[in-house]
Amino acid sequence: MADELRLIEVYGTVQGVGFRPFAHRLACSLGLTGWVRNEDGHVVSLVAGPAGALAEYAVGLERDAPPPARVVSVRSRPARPDEQACSTFTVLPSTTAATGQPRDVPVDAATCADCVRELFDPADRRYRYPFLNCTACGPRATVIDDLPYDRSRTAMRGFPLCAACAAEYADPADRRFHAEPVACPDCGPRLAWESLTGQAALSAAEAVLLSGGIVAVKGLGGYQLVCDAADEHAVRRLRAGKHRPAKPFAVMVRDLAAVRRLARTAPAETDLLTSPARPIVLLAARPDPGLASAVHPGTDRIGLFLPCTPLHHLLLHDLGRPLVVTSGNRSDEPIAVDDSEARRILGPIADGFLTHDRPIRARYDDSVAHAPLGVPALLRRARGCAPAPLPLPVPAPEPLVGLGAQLKSTVTLASGDHAVPGPHVGDLQDADTLDAYRAALDRLTRLRAVRPAWAAHDLHPGYRSTGYALAHWPADRRIAVQHHHAHVASCAAEHGVTAPFVGVAYDGLGLGDDGTLWGGEILLADLTGYRRFGRFARAPLPGGEAAVRRPARMALGYLYGLEPLSPPPEDTFSGRLDPREVHAVRRMVERGVNSPPASSAGRLFDAVAALLGLGDDASYEGEAAVALEQAAGELVADALPWRLDRVDGLLVYDPAPTLAAVLRRAAAGEPPGPVAAAFHRTLAEVTGALVAEAVRASGADTVCLSGGCFQNRRLLTDVHRELTGRGLRVLTNSAVPANDGGISYGQAAVAAARLAARQEGC
Template identity: 50%
Template sequence: MTGRVRSRIQVEGIVQGVGFRPFVHALASSYGLAGLVGNDAGGVFIEAEGPPSAVKALVEAVRDQAPALAVVERVSVTPVPPTGAHGFRIVPSRATGAGRPLIPADVATCDDCLAELFDPADRRHRYPFVNCTGCGPRFTIITAVPYDRATTTMAGFTMCARCAQEYRDPRDRRFHAQPVCCPGCGPELTLHTPDGTRLTGDPVTEAAALLADGAVLAVKGLGGYHLAADAAHDTAVTTLRARKRRTGKPFAIMAADLPAVRRLCELDDAAANLLTGPRRPIVLLPRRPGAPVAPSVAPGSRELGVLLPYTPLHHLLARLFARPYVLTSGNVSGEPIAYEDEDARRRLGGIADAFLGHDRPIHAPVDDSVVRVFGGAPLPVRRARGYAPEPLALPWPFPQPVLACGAQQKSTFCLAKGRHAVISQHLGDLDDHRTLAAYITEIGRLRRLTGIEPAVVAHDLHPEYLSTKHALDLDGVEPVGVQHHHAHIVSCLAEHAEPGPVIGVAFDGTGYGADGTIWGGELLVADLAGFDRAGHLEQVPMPGGATAIRQPWRMAAAFLHAAGEPATGLQVYARNAAAWPAVTALARAGGPAAPLTSSAGRLFDAVAALAGIGDTVTYEGQAAVELEQHADRSAGDGYPVTVTGGRPVVIRSTDLVRAVAADLRQGVPTAVVAARFHHGLAAAVASAVRLVAEDTGLATVALSGGVFANLLLLGGVADRLRGDGFRVLTHQRVPGNDGGISLGQAVAAAARLRTRS
């Protein structure tokens, strides 16, 4: 054994379910090394024996050349005595090991599997469950770790001899691919009616025919059921809206390929890369004039949410159905996505005309992710399939394990330990009891998978959020309250590994303020542990409280009252004249029935109602979304806004409302009014930041909160700030809306723990 060494190598990160063991086996064999590789509860363990240079080369390759889907976080090397072993092998997984492996997200079908899917000579021709080590289900089928077939929902499908041979062959790309299967041994596709009657014929062919006839289909995907309808068939889409009880919110569309997307939308390279990448999110894109989609697909929007097929079943359906089709979450609006077969039949039976399903169980429900593109980078709107539960590695350690319970809307939670924060998939709004039950279930599921047992629970300050109530009901953990807008800014800092202090601009709809009022248009001087409120939008009453969120015309009345501006001559007054006096009286009286708010979301609501875009809304943020969509991008001038200095800096938003009202009385088109409002607000924010910077000397600005999903406002603020020499941080990995709150809560709580230790 002269000249031979042996090293025990432990690899941590996303290294299970991504082809890591076959990768190590091939490397070790090429270097002539002896030893073994396997999975354990901490990741991947390797023992490599041979010449020192070859062992060193293996370690370097493991660090630097890992498979595309892997994320190597740490490689530990320990010398051990050589044994004189020969050959390199993959050994069975061990349930022992330090820590836990990081759980991989689901991956879109790869090109090799697609080639087999459409090859008439291949034994997996048109088989809707084709997969390999480089693609297919991961998080949605994993029941425990280590990641092996026995710990997935594929455990009930016994591999046939040919699949087993591929699974055991180190030269095969299905070597240790846990979901490997074929038509002879894997899941089966079925098409049936809502009462369970199985329909004859090829399920995909018959499903495509039903779509062409205007039917609504329930389609079982990776993380749950979707509802599908012909996107060009207005009656079908309108029927789907009525049955799903989704009045105005746009639907997403699945297109067959990039040429099909280009017929619908304007497409740049960054968006094309997102659409075709392994994560396959819904991407919001500018709609082309005359795009062949029904008006009811995306009413009030100049954009379409588009995604490409990401499972073999979607590819088969897109090949047989020549047009784009709506693909939306399988639920009644407000409920969690249906993912268990019996529950789906019960909840979707009154919506779908037929069910295109299969018998592979889904363990974790996961909705589709949604992104926009800003500055050539992704701007996440909803983080779910393809991204969750991929962790964020942070430069600051968590002194104790943390559970962060998130917010009430767009709910996620975060589990954090060591230097990793694991953010759950998007779970929805906790107003619905089914969503709350799913939220609690998913916390337990992810705690078991990650092995994180929290000693600290971080929560929002709002006492009536159900996420806060859940946090405070937990026994044996220390509660840490984190202010809503501070959590927004910290989430942005965390994904950029920026400790602060920075000037944070947090614009959203609602957040419980440290002074007991409703915040939402905040300038904070913040670091990870704390903040000072350096500025805000002018406060106005919310007449009727939460009712004003559902009826934006109330905010128009409140802003006009605060501005001392008469409502006469404005259409919003004419439409609501009967109730107007009572609402203005509420605003004048103030108190619990008309709490003060600095919310940017409520300012957008008021302007949208003034402009005639909508007096009422059917989903959160609708008025603001449609105001952005109405804006004429060529209108360059913004309304002047007074920004008063001192602590706090105040942006006089009533100036914007006065200017909007004046233009509307003069008959200025709504598109121009909307643009001038955006430009005026962006300029005012930049002015306010400059005043705070003069006072603090800070030169970095973090932009967060759901209002900054508005690209017109985000671009206007970011461009002005960069032009003034500021470094500007925006979200690229987690949503700036409440879906990113849980990360900010976890990191803020940990920072406080570090400061007191």
């Protein structure tokens, strides 16, 4: 039987993942001839051989693709007369002809085991070289200028290959065959420390760290600030320099054995730690782990991660101690990526700069994850995770973008049946962060070759992400998505849910469709819309944003202005505060001056923490809630009193009986721990009762939990147990954060579903 000639196209994340070398090996193993190349954002192969071998080749491209790849589709057709194969199988130069198809951008991958072995092998020519990589690992998203993925379109184009590296690059049997960032000490990037380079630069930086100093290290997606995690003075200096008084720092350690000396790990957490993304993983710290007390004050959870680059491996190996490795910025500012910018911003903090001459093309912070239910869940989707695509259960008829919220901002670009969340940007109050937000959207749009025709945005007119939508899209191309609908839709969408469900959205604050602030919501929803079924009772925020930063003020708001569903609890709290503040807050509440009411679960956590003396002020979002969760620990407690009322057709949780019990027990001198545990149990019971009524009213038996409050492991575990005990299907966020970092994906899912329904005439 005569050989056939077919052209095969592979779409998905197939560039920067070793796909062409894989295709070469597969074709040669089947005795096929032809070629493979990158074309625009996908891979094209022209192959000649027996029909059976060609069919096996097409199947194998999807079935046996290397782990970093994500094959969306394989298309095969007979070759045209003008399309010619080669006498052998070869890798051809890439072509840039635009195909109109969305392009996937590969994510950065941590140094693989083979490269780590080379890094510490004195006989290897890359021994102790901080920039070694292969087709299985190394920088991708942070060095790419454009697709198709070739060295000439990356930050490596300024480093011509030496003869030895060029030989590896061209050798089909070598694991660096067409590894675009390939480099060695003779031809690649070099470290620098003042006038020193290479190993001398690294040694100088290590000497500063050993002496208790702080070093600014140029990482993959930005600068990092590094110090000895056991040095109390160094860690406190770092806190002062970053203007970060209490939020825990992440600690990098050499290997899993070092992790287990500092924390307890479960299988899902170990999988996260060792995954190619190498996120920071929140773990249960062991007692007295030997770290500075300032590393993770106020919580027994510690963020640990393993080295993600050869440079980090060298630092941990040489120093032999855990290191604080945190983003190179001041609090609430974007991570520094430009060398001169880094020296300006970080110069007052760092005792020296360990830099290199490879440019950073995109700003990427470290990803953060945990596994509260034995299932991995992202808290920050960044390096190693973004911009990997996620499914979109209702395909978008036209390209669109979800522009996210104000805090923990991200953008999500959607086209067809996939959505691509960009990396975590940060809080948009800062002008520099807003610039970084715009740059992230522009880069994602350009690399993916998708220009959004629609913009989905939050309802809040004061959010800068909403302002961006209003400034750049006409009114008939904007889709407003309520904040908490976006939260629960993000959970539903990542699990492929399109049918109606019950959404539980517990967070800080988000603007509701009635013009008030929401945050403790029970929604009857699908991806196109929702009906508000239940909520928490409203309490005023005295001073607006000031109440978020001062939980004691929030507690006064609950005591003096809680929605009048039942008698207010007796005030046994304000006596320990400055009488002038108490008087001023009471007048604000009574007169309704700058005291917007909010039905917020997050603000109720703040109030209870303050009532129990766990913190009157908060230096970062959620600090009071962290203190309350920490106090509760693993204690078992019965629920506090609670009640539900009907208000304007909604089922409302009235926390007045709960707060009264908190005050009574605190006044009686009971330690905070049992009361905090009882409060968590109360919210689980309240949620169970609210959801049970919503299920009866709707018939839906799927519940989606989302919102920043569900980062609280105790709350999530208690609520999950309560609802599953009622026979319900309970879903939680995993691939996108439950906090506002997942809002843009939820917005994209809602906008896609609405556009599809509109197109169908629904």
